[in-house]
Every structure is written in C-alpha cells, then in structure tokens.
Amino acid sequence: MLFKDQVDFVRQHIKKNKLRVFMTVLAATMGCAFLIVLASIGFGIRDTMRKEILEDQAITEVEVYTNDGEELEISKISNVEYVDAIVQRTRIGAMAVSQLGDRSIEGATLLTNFVEEEKSNLKLSEGRMPTKDNEIVVGYQFAENLLTDEERKAMEQSTEEDAEPIGGFKESLIGKTVSMSLQSYESEEAFPETWDFTIVGITEKPAKDWLVDTNMLFDESWKDKFQEVYDANVEGENIDLFYSSTKIYTSSLEHVKTVTEELKEMGYSVYSVSEQLEQLDVFFMAFKIGLIFVGTIAVLIASIGIFNTMTMAVTERTREIGVLKAIGASPKLIQRLFLMESAWIGVIGTVLAVIISYAVSYLANWILPMVVGAALGEDEFQDLSMTFSLIPWQLVVVASIISIGVAMISGWRPARKATKIDVIQALRQEL
Incomplete structure (x- = not known):
C-alpha cells in the first residue's frame, strides 16, 4: 500500500467519527496548551528578573573584597586579562x-x-x-x-x-x-x-x-x-x-566569569552579575522543570482519551483489518495505519495548542499589568516592563515532543492489538 493510500485510509476513518475525534483532539490541545502556558510563567518571571538585575548595575562590574584586612594588589589585578579598569x-x-x-x-x-x-x-x-x-x-x-x-x-x-x-x-x-x-x-x-x-x-x-x-x-x-x-x-x-571599595570592570559581559574565577584563585572574595545570574538560572531551572512536570500530567490525562479512541477504532474496524490481512497486508502496515491516526491527533492537537498558547501569553502580558495595577491602586505598575509569560522556541519544541510522543505511545497498544486479530473471525463478523 502506497503512503498516499495509507493517508487516505486514515482520513476516511477520521471523517466517519468526526465528533469523537474532535473531542479527543480538543483534550490533547488543552493538555499541551496547559503545559506550554504553565511553563511560560517560569520563563517570563526569569526574563523579568534578569532584566532587573542587568538594569540595576553595570553588567561588566566585579566587586572585590580582601580577607582579614589585607590590601589589594592593584598592579597584580591590573595584569589580569580582560580587566579594563579598576575603580x-x-x-x-x-x-x-x-x-x-x-x-x-x-x-x-x-x-x-x-x-x-x-x-x-x-x-x-x-x-x-x-x-x-x-x-x-x-x-x-x-x-x-x-x-x-x-x-x-x-x-x-x-x-x-x-x-x-x-x-x-x-x-x-x-x-x-x-x-x-x-x-x-x-x-x-x-x-x-x-x-x-x-x-x-x-x-x-x-x-x-x-x-x-x-x-x-x-x-x-x-x-x-x-x-x-x-x-x-x-x-x-x-x-x-576612609572606607574603600574596589570594583573591576571587564571588557564585556562574557569575560566577567573568567575574571571572577581568576580573582578567586588569587585569594580574593568577589561578587559579580555573572554569579547572581548563575544562581538565578539554577533556581529557575528547577522551577521550570517543576512546572513542565505538572503540565505533563495534563498531557498524560489527555492521553487516556487518545487510548480510548484508538481502542474503539480497532474494535469497530475488526472486519476491515481482516480484509487487509486477507489481501496480504503485513502486521507492520496495520500497526502503522493506527499509529498514523494517533500521531495525527497528537500533531493537530499540538499545533492548535501552540497557537492558543501564544494568544494566551500575549493577552496575559497585555491585561495582567492593568489588572494588578488596578487592584493595587498603583498606576505606575501598568508602565512596568514586566513579562508574565514568555514562550521561547525551546519550550515549543519540548512541549511538542512530549505531546506527540504521548499520543504515539497511547496509540501503540491498540495498534499492536490490531495486528493480533484473527483473519477468519474478523471476516465472519457481521457488518
């Protein structure tokens, strides 16, 4: 059977059960959209905090402190690579x-x-x-x-x-x-x-x-x-x-970490934006993983609907499966047909979920500042460049893989069941 014929076979059976397939796609869409929107909150808050940190101080600045009242060796520090100024x-x-x-x-x-x-x-x-x-x-x-x-x-x-x-x-x-x-x-x-x-x-x-x-x-x-x-x-x-404080400025942000590590090796206590950003990234990495985990549960719940839909599809098409086997269709072909149907549900649900997620993210960033500002009675809050939701392409890729993967796994068991149907019993089944 040609690939085009396989696609036509899947399309015909989807048309026969439009309502059931629609409800299954809707469940998959809601699960994937929930996953993306929930995780986007973590990305949005992280983006806002990074902007706040980078606006609050010079991004190429490294604060240096001595231990036990020792004096800084300015000449030695000035020889460190990428150090532009010592203030x-x-x-x-x-x-x-x-x-x-x-x-x-x-x-x-x-x-x-x-x-x-x-x-x-x-x-x-x-x-x-x-x-x-x-x-x-x-x-x-x-x-x-x-x-x-x-x-x-x-x-x-x-x-x-x-x-x-x-x-x-x-x-x-x-x-x-x-x-x-x-x-x-x-x-x-x-x-x-x-x-x-x-x-x-x-x-x-x-x-x-x-x-x-x-x-x-x-x-x-x-x-x-x-x-x-x-x-x-x-x-x-x-x-x-007098009370002195020393700040070192590097040539660019990418060199801050290198200078910071070298100053630590020299025995100084240091603080820089890079260290604060690293701590922030570690915290939000755990936070985002938690949100993605919670969102994945919604996708798994939606997978139950896909499993039921595909199980019913196998039961309803027992005679058709028998005919396919009788004319020489291999078990792999039959399995592929049902996996294509479950994948179709996952793909359509994921595409709709991505579109809905971007719309929800846009509305959240537009409306929430006004709502929070009105609730707090602070007009200035509405002018803040705060990001409540941010959807990077990496999140879309991860969510798509999870959603489509779960849909394929949900359809795998019914597809395997279809390959084990006996040809004689299937042909004897009344239409």
Whole structure:
C-alpha cells in the first residue's frame, strides 16, 4: 500500500467519527496548551528578573573584597586579562556639608580616580569628567536636595501624600561653585576649613526610582588633606577616616566569569552579575522543570482519551483489518495505519495548542499589568516592563515532543492489538 493510500485510509476513518475525534483532539490541545502556558510563567518571571538585575548595575562590574584586612594588589589585578579598569572609591567617614548661596546639603563624599572612572564608562546625564583637582561630579538628585532653611522646614512639615517636591535648585549645576566643609557625626558644627569646588558633571539617573544619589565625587588627591583637617579638629588618636571599595570592570559581559574565577584563585572574595545570574538560572531551572512536570500530567490525562479512541477504532474496524490481512497486508502496515491516526491527533492537537498558547501569553502580558495595577491602586505598575509569560522556541519544541510522543505511545497498544486479530473471525463478523 502506497503512503498516499495509507493517508487516505486514515482520513476516511477520521471523517466517519468526526465528533469523537474532535473531542479527543480538543483534550490533547488543552493538555499541551496547559503545559506550554504553565511553563511560560517560569520563563517570563526569569526574563523579568534578569532584566532587573542587568538594569540595576553595570553588567561588566566585579566587586572585590580582601580577607582579614589585607590590601589589594592593584598592579597584580591590573595584569589580569580582560580587566579594563579598576575603580577604587573611598567614602569619607564624616559628614560633608556643601553650600551654594543660601542653599545647603549634607551628604556622602567619595574619593576616586576619574581616569579609571572614565575607563569604566561612568555615565553622566550632563557635563563632563573632571580634569582638575577642584572639579567634582555630583549625583543626579543633588540639585533637588539642595535646599534653603525655609524649604527644609516646609519639607519636614509635609506629608507623604504631597505629590510635588518642595524647593530644590532649579537651574543647571554645571559650572556652579559649591563651598564644602567637613563635620564630625558626633558634632553639630562643621569644621572651620572650607574648600571651593566647581561642578562639571552630573551622574546618570539611578535605575531604580527609590534610589537617591546625592553623592559628591572628588579626586583621590584630596585624601590626605581631608584626613589632616579631620585630625586637627577631632580630639584623640588619629582615626582612619576612609572606607574603600574596589570594583573591576571587564571588557564585556562574557569575560566577567573568567575574571571572577581568576580573582578567586588569587585569594580574593568577589561578587559579580555573572554569579547572581548563575544562581538565578539554577533556581529557575528547577522551577521550570517543576512546572513542565505538572503540565505533563495534563498531557498524560489527555492521553487516556487518545487510548480510548484508538481502542474503539480497532474494535469497530475488526472486519476491515481482516480484509487487509486477507489481501496480504503485513502486521507492520496495520500497526502503522493506527499509529498514523494517533500521531495525527497528537500533531493537530499540538499545533492548535501552540497557537492558543501564544494568544494566551500575549493577552496575559497585555491585561495582567492593568489588572494588578488596578487592584493595587498603583498606576505606575501598568508602565512596568514586566513579562508574565514568555514562550521561547525551546519550550515549543519540548512541549511538542512530549505531546506527540504521548499520543504515539497511547496509540501503540491498540495498534499492536490490531495486528493480533484473527483473519477468519474478523471476516465472519457481521457488518
């Protein structure tokens, strides 16, 4: 029997039992669609979290920590392959009070090497990198927190429900000169020594809305001067005023893992995006396997319907099977005919399931943000780029293999039963 004749044979018998086959295909479709949609939730949440991680910090950044107070060997680290920049930021353990006219701000002061900062691709929303000792870069929210005494009192009296910010410096800070002095956390008065600095750059807006960047970045050459002034105004033994953190920047994200492993071999404690992503991938791998397992149960339930359909098909076609055997059809041919029918049910159900799954995924990503936003009373939530469902092609392939494979297995037993039908008894059966 030619392959075309085999296909016609299967098609004719499917047409005779349209309703029963339709219900079986529907069950297979629902099972496969449930598997894809359920697993797509894991892929969607993972994709959202990866985006959040990569937006929160530099993707080529590696934080390095020493053990037991040891000093970093910068020269040795700089020789590591793929290391583009080594940024050491030193935080001053004293309050910095900055004055611009009748406005002032109390904030954190960081000492850094601007040459290395530029190599690390420090992003500025406005201005340029400093080239002189008396030039500085300030944080994105520095201007809006530069307040007068009246504005500060009004802010203290305001409530969280007040939508509009109170006061702040409205003009551009680029080119403005601020007067800065240090103040001990134990004292209410600033030290008499003051320095004038020109603002030449403003950092980029933080990735998160709740982050407030009011830092002031100075050249590291000021370290000794600040320490000297602090020691002169604070009684007691000399206190180490500075707390340093070191971040290494690689040439690309793909080299972060290599650099991280080499730094670990050198005895340093490190943290990088690659390690966080690896931990995230391990967690969601287990999560997705669990979801696929639960979805596979739905496919197995649908397979019961396929098994019943194919068993009834064998029973109803006993005489036809006998005729096929009488004219010389081999057991393999008969088995193939019934397996083709069960495979047809699996393929059609899988194709419909994939189409439905993509439609459900699209609607979920469109509607759920609005529903959740309305339920929580937060309009901003609707604007978030959150992915509730994501269907990669790998998921479609795995789900298709599971669905069609289960359909073939469900039809295998009835197909084997058809090959064992006795020819004489089958021909004696009344139509």
